[in-house]
Amino acid sequence: MLKLLRLFGGLLSKLYQSEAWRVSMESITVLITGAGAPGAPGVIKSLRDNGERSIRVVGVDASKEAVGFKLVDAGCQIPKADAPDFTSSLLKIAGEEKVDVILPLVTMELETLSLNKDKFQNEGIIVSVSDIYPLKIANNKGKLLAYMKDKGLSVSLFSIVNSKIEFMKSAYELGYPDKPICFKPLNSNGSRGFRIIDPKINRHKLLFDTKPTLTYITFDEVMSIFEESEIFIPLILMEYLPGNEYSVDLLVDHGRPLYTIPRRRDAMSAGITTKGVIIKEDDVINYCNEIVQNLKLHGNIGIQVKRDMNNIPLILEINPRIQGSIVHCTGAGVNLPYYAVKLALKEEVPKVCVKWNCKMLRYWKEVFY
Structure with missing residues (x-):
């Protein structure tokens, strides 16, 4: 009997991991902005390798030669975020492509998308973005540090x-x-x-x-x-803060942290992590949780933190969006881009264990066209 149960369990596991199982679940379409951003290939990979359902990925970018266009199912050029027809163009594409969820990767687009998210909602499209008030604070480093100081949260000396x-x-x-x-x-x-x-x-x-x-x-x-x-x-x-630097990836449900994962940045190129390790440091985790709880941020949130001369973690800035190296978390067993999609669709976000001390090395890869 025990052998039969184990056999049945093994068959179920294989079925769940199979393409047939994923197709049998509800297929969806996800649009990412900033398809030419350095982090876009990792986000596309994370969405595709979700192990749960089939996802059609649409990518948009202001550049007609965005690298992500070679990796997605459909790619479209759109106006820049400050163009008057940015919102209408994106809404038109999202409607034509039957998009379910939009994941923004571009900082300059966030406030416009937040202000217009009801227009997308009326068409059945969910934009994974914070409300405008916390966004305006998070996107302005001066307002952010002043806000945190007023709330009694630790910040570096600044002017x-x-x-x-x-x-x-x-x-x-x-x-x-x-x-x-x-x-x-x-x-x-x-x-x-x-x-x-x-x-x-x-x-x-x-x-x-x-x-x-x-x-x-x-x-x-x-x-x-x-x-x-x-x-x-x-x-x-x-x-200047001389200690270790961290990119902290969070998934937040209107101020409630669901996941908080620090990545120590051991090597960088042009601001992008090229070598790092997922590391469990509770003071960093608790500090970042306090920040998003106070600001009531939502969705994929990134916080840059560095230790001062006394080894105290202090904020550098907030990226209130998907960060460029979030794929490292996927490699550590926590698929934060996909979990943000589930959160947007009001599906239960699974509780999984982080593979602490998971290391990442980045290398160049080409596309030809």
Whole structure:
């Protein structure tokens, strides 16, 4: 009898994993924006390898040569997020392709999609995006740190600057030149505009022993750049945090964390993790949970965290969307892009064990057309 039960269980397991079982479940269509983003191939892979159902993947991008177009079932070029016809174009494509859920990968699209998500909802299309109020805070680094400080959450020393004079004054207040500092535009993503000012860095070694991809700059170079333009882009100036850096992937149900998975970033290229490890560090997990609970964020959320000189985790920024290396979580047994789809469809999100200490290495792969 026991042998028969084991045999029956084994057959059920094989059936569940088979293509026939997946096809027998409800097939759906998922649209991802930013099909040319570095993280798009991993998201497409995660959606396809969900082990539960057949998913038709549609990809859209502002570029007609987005790499994701070679990987999806249907690819379409759309206007940029700030174009007046962005929403209408996306809505038209989503309707024609019979899309069930939209997963945004582009930061600049989030607020527009949030403001117009009811238009999609009226057509039976769910956009996995946070509400507009928390989005406006999360997308602005100055507002975010001020909000967190007001809520009693730990943040690094920072200052918002709107001129060259304010930059110089704040730099010295933050301890420069005795301590390194860093800065970034209030509204940016993907390491755009991020630089570190450290007078103790060996510039000869930086020039001859490293590739020109690092983010160090001198104080004088920054001042010279400011002189070249009449426009001053508002910046957030912060103390430099010297400890380990983490990308934390969360799945959140209107402020309730369902999964919180830190990835230690051991190597990066152009702001994208190329080598990392899934690591269970409870102080990082608890800290990120507090942040999303306060902000009431929703869906796939990314938080960048770095440890200070006292080993305390402090926020760098929030990416209130799918992050570029979320596929690492899929490799560790937690398919967060697909679980966001299930959450959008009001299906039960499974509770699975994270494969802690799972490592990831990235490599180049080509498509030909």
